[in-house]
Amino acid sequence: MLQNIRVVLVGPKGSGNIGSVARAMKNMGLRDLVLVGGGRTQSFWARAMAVHAAEMLKEVRRFATLREAVAECALVIGATCRGGLYRSHSRSPREVAPEILAAARTGKAALVFGPEDHGLSNRDLNHCHLLITIPAHPEYPSLNVAQAVMVCIYELFVAQLGQPPRSEIIRAPAERVERLFDRMRASLLKIGFLDSQNPDHILLALRRVLGRAGLEEKDVRILIGLFRQIEWYTEDGWRVVQEKEKKGLKVR
Amino acid sequence: MLQNIRVVLVGPKGSGNIGSVARAMKNMGLRDLVLVGGGRTQSFWARAMAVHAAEMLKEVRRFATLREAVAECALVIGATCRGGLYRSHSRSPREVAPEILAAARTGKAALVFGPEDHGLSNRDLNHCHLLITIPAHPEYPSLNVAQAVMVCIYELFVAQLGQPPRSEIIRAPAERVERLFDRMRASLLKIGFLDSQNPDHILLALRRVLGRAGLEEKDVRILIGLFRQIEWYTEDGWRVVQEKEKKGLKVR
Numbered sequence A, B: 001m002l003q004n005i006r007v008v009l010v011g012p013k014g015s016g017n018i019g020s021v022a023r024a025m026k027n028m029g030l031r032d033l034v035l036v037g038g039g040r041t042q043s044f045w046a047r048a049m050a051v052h053a054a055e056m057l058k059e060v061r062r063f064a065t066l067r068e069a070v071a072e073c074a075l076v077i078g079a080t081c082r083g084g085l086y087r088s089h090s091r092s093p094r095e096v097a098p099e100i101l102a103a104a105r106t107g108k109a110a111l112v113f114g115p116e117d118h119g120l121s122n123r124d125l126n127h128c129h130l131l132i133t134i135p136a137h138p139e140y141p142s143l144n145v146a147q148a149v150m151v152c153i154y155e156l157f158v159a160q161l162g163q164p165p166r167s168e169i170i171r172a173p174a175e176r177v178e179r180l181f182d183r184m185r186a187s188l189l190k191i192g193f194l195d196s197q198n199p200d201h202i203l204l205a206l207r208r209v210l211g212r213a214g215l216e217e218k219d220v221r222i223l224i225g226l227f228r229q230i231e232w233y234t235e236d237g238w239r240v241v242q243e244k245e246k247k248g249l250k251v252r
Helices: A015-027 A044-059 A093-106 A145-160 A174-190 A200-213 A217-246 B015-027 B044-059 B093-106 B145-161 B174-190 B199-213 B217-246
Strands: A005-010 A032-036 A061-063 A073-079 A108-113 A130-132 B005-010 B032-036 B061-063 B073-079 B108-113 B130-132
Touching (some): A005 A015, A015 A032, A015 A044, A015 B145, A073 A093, A093 A108, A093 A130, A093 A145, A108 A145, A145 B015, A145 B145, A174 A200, A174 B217, A217 B174, A217 B199, B005 B015, B073 B093, B073 B174, B093 B108, B093 B145, B174 B199, B174 B217
Parallel strands (some): A005 A108, A032 A061, A073 A108, B073 B130
16 A cells, blocks of 8 residues: 555745655655656755665656646645645644545555655645645644655554554563562571561562563563572572682682 | 653764754754764754754763763663574563653653664663563664654654653662662672672573562662561671571560
């Protein structure tokens, strides 16, 4: 679907912005960049800002009018940060993303961005089926054009992933964690950290912290190792370590 | 809440990027921009890219180290696009946004971004409680730093428009947690649990677990007490404890 999404820049002035847009597009898996009117794609700044997307700049196509640039597109979306008579009904990129992706399944969809200084004109908006406005602070709602492109196509990228990706922690089985707490209790009693009258008060606080984190098997292994080492130290370890220190050897 | 969110740029190379970050921040209602190490804030490109956020560049603060830059922050989030041993458990900005906003209700939260070329180092990641990775195309997942800042703070801006998040835990300031890790390192070296050649490998795993949990002041106090007790044991404690045991007394 992302292959079917076109980014159209109308009259961009800074060639660095064109490069930044190319990079943003490659970051989000898009390739179809189109310019209406001016804009240098092979300048130093265009290439510098594109970094590893510089090769995309060679494929940029140019049209004289917006109408031509979106001629075969099934859905044309204009980005605007201004309000006004022709700009009510504007929605957020997140809200519109599913519609854009749906259109891009069967045809081309174009996201259209205006020049840096004034944005899309009312004439440009004539060619747009939908309008989007990026939520922003009212004091300064005008984003740099490449930033605006990034936010919009990021929303599309995330939407096509379906659920926002989450890295789940794979929690170790409860019994493993209980073993850890057995070790913890035994070793902390040995060094006199826990009150033998009421060891559970502090243990419960530690349980709470580790429960909040969620422990994976490797975390359990490290922590069991830690408390085992404390026990070892109280048994033979202190002698071993002190002898090593006396001889100026590394403890470990 | 957005007032309590700090953006930290570690060693930014392009001053234009600093300006772009300032603009993105003003777009999203943030003001607290901090640099670690280099970066020019008053160059032509910094001011040009900031446009109407140029006045913010005068307020940018500088610190020599990341630790100082985030000292009073309750939650420190590192942005990374690379995978790897120390970078698993990274989550998406959208997923983490509610947690960041919750922390920003009662304290400062810092979003940390690395230099343009290599991103945050493993050493920098030590200071981060959570990691975020912006979903991107695997062919070119590395966003321009100002673009990455924009996506992350846009997610925060959108999230705060929604429901006010519930804050469950009140995180202790980063510097308190660093103190804890200093203690942890010292004591675990003393009992030979950490490899003196490479103590950070295991420490990082422990940092990650506790970062995931989120430590309140009382948790920090208990854990500092625990590691202090280990140190005490290695110094005089072992003698005290053994004498008590010999006499059949309770250790504590």
